[in-house]
Amino acid sequence: MTLDYNSTVDKIQSVLKEKTKRYAFKKLEREVIKTGACVECGSCVEACPVDAISGNRVENQYVPTLTGDCTSCGICYAMCPRAFAIQDTLIGNVKSAWKVRSLGDHHRQDGGAVTAFLEYMLDKKMIEAAVVACQTPDIPWLPEAKRVTSKEQLYDCGGTIYTHAPVVSEMIKGFKEGLSKQAIVGMACNIDAIERMESHVAGFFSVNTAASVFKISLFCMESFDxxxxxxxxxxxxxxxxxxxxxxxxxxxxxxxxxxxxxxxxxxELDPAASSSCAYCQDFTGISSDLSCGNIGSDEGWTTVLVRTATGEKVLKGALKAGIIEAEELEPKAVRIVANSARFKKNKFYKLAAPH
Ligand SMILES: Cc1cc2nc3c(=O)[nH]c(=O)nc-3n(C[C@H](O)[C@H](O)[C@H](O)COP(=O)(O)OP(=O)(O)OC[C@H]3O[C@@H](n4cnc5c(N)ncnc54)[C@H](O)[C@@H]3O)c2cc1C
Missing domain, CATH: 3.10.450.750 (Nuclear Transport Factor 2; Chain: A,)
Incomplete structure (x- = not known):
């Protein structure tokens, strides 16, 4: 039997073409960007190995746009937290749950725990920088991602801004500039993007094993456009x-x-919610080291879910250093958090298909 070389090559090429075509930027654009599922995190922009994608601001939205030649490698799609991420647990793996209050004199949303944890980590040199979100100087309440390296800068960025900020992009820029240890604050969608970079074989952290990131997620029912x-x-x-x-x-x-x-x-604010939130069913950010919100604690305190050994080290270290005060939460308080997570999932399942 003679091998029909030409037809075999043709066949392989058409299979490859078909496969790679499915993973071109167009797929990301069609399934995620145009449907409004994009969380504006910037991970596709940073993951593109040929720098073909730019994060443009269009009417105050961060829109990943193809500005170079797409090689159809599919990395942007594989790194996108909305491409095929569906989680099936309510609040994920929780080692312990706390109510925490910062003892520092700084602006804060609730107990100021997030700022205090980052302050402790910077002070102990566990991280070289923390990526947070601050208001853009010229547009009030529009967030911009900021990499901070001092307590003063950190204190300037306390409080919540209820809109997406491209924090993941800023974190990757830090690693590209030579940092190796950073912390990041973001909602579940941002943390999902990082988890993808850690678990996927072509993800940033699989390729750059010297880089490490400590992830603090903010509880989030929805974010706003x-x-x-x-x-x-x-x-x-x-x-x-x-x-x-x-x-x-x-x-x-x-x-x-x-x-x-x-x-x-x-x-009443539902019409102003970011369309991407319709695709999210993770209230607490289950892939983080520490998850922080207000629900479950008294006013002026932050509820903190500890998920990893490093998360525990940071909370206990900050407590020992006198940066925070903290008490373990009663199981009924954790149930309140789980109920919010359940509410968010229910919302997800009742959704009609996107346009
Ligand atoms: C969109 C959104 C929705 C939320 N919804 C809920 C909710 O339904 N229930 C609930 O219990 N909690 C919710 N939270 C969390 C809550 O508002 C507080 O952020 C949390 O309790 C931590 O408070 P803190 O005082 O410890 O933080 P702080 O010490 O004040 O520090 C907050 C940190 O978060 C950073 N940050 C602020 N906004 C953003 C942003 N958009 N992206 C990335 N980083 C940011 C700040 O720069 C700062 O470093 C939400 C947060 C966001 C961003």
Whole structure:
């Protein structure tokens, strides 16, 4: 029997073409970016080995855009936290659960635990930098990702901004500039992106084994689209630049201004939610070292779920160093957190298919 060389090559090439075509940037664009599932984390931009993708700001949204030649390697798709990520546990693996309050004098959203943990890690040189989110100087409440290396910079970035920030992109930039140990703060979607980089064979951390990241996730029911949120406020006569503080507590979205507070049931804000949140069913950020939120603790405290040995070392170290005070949570408080996680999952399953 003679081998039909040409037809074999043709066959292999067509199979390869078919396979790689499925993983070109176009697939990411079609399934994730155009459907509104993109979480604006910047991992596809940073993962592209030929720098063919740019993160452009379009109407105050971070939009990954093909600006070079796509080689159809599929890495952008494989690294995307929305490409095929579905988690099946409620709050994931929890070693211990705490209510924590920072003893430092700094701006904070709840107990200031997140800022205190990062302060401790910087102080003990466990990390060279922490990636957080601060308000963009010229656009109030639009977050920008910031790499901070000092307590003063960290203190400037306390508090929550309820909009996506490309923190993952900023973290990768830090590693590319020569850092090897960083911490990052983000919502579950950001932490998912990093988990993908750690677990996938072509992921950043599989290839760069000297790089390590400590992950702090913020509990998140939903995040907001910046333009829709400003419009929601404007329709109620509030200029976003007049807002001094934003909080979500007990099902209410509360904004504080010099003239006083105004609140709405969180449900009313649904139209302003980021479309990507419709794809998320992880409330606590199960792939993190520490997960932090307010639900489950008294006002002025942060609920902290410890998931890893390093997470435990940081919490216990900060406690011993007198940076925080902390108490273990009662099981009923942990159940409150799990109920919020269940609520988020239910929301996910009741969703109609995206456009
Ligand atoms: C979109 C969103 C929705 C949330 N929803 C809930 C909820 O439903 N229930 C709940 O219990 N908690 C929720 N949280 C978490 C909560 O608001 C607090 O962030 C958390 O309790 C930690 O408070 P803290 O005082 O310990 O943090 P702080 O010490 O004030 O530090 C907060 C840290 O988070 C960083 N940060 C702020 N905004 C962002 C952002 N957008 N992306 C990345 N980093 C950021 C800051 O730079 C700072 O380093 C949400 C947070 C976000 C961002």
């Amino acid at each position: 910046y333009s829709s949120l400003s419009k929601f406020l404007k329709d109620d006569g509030i200029k976003i630049q007049d807002v001094k503080h934003v909080a979500i507590t007990a099902g209410q979205f509360i904004v504080s201004m010099e003239s006083g507070d105004k609140s709405w049931p969180i449900k």
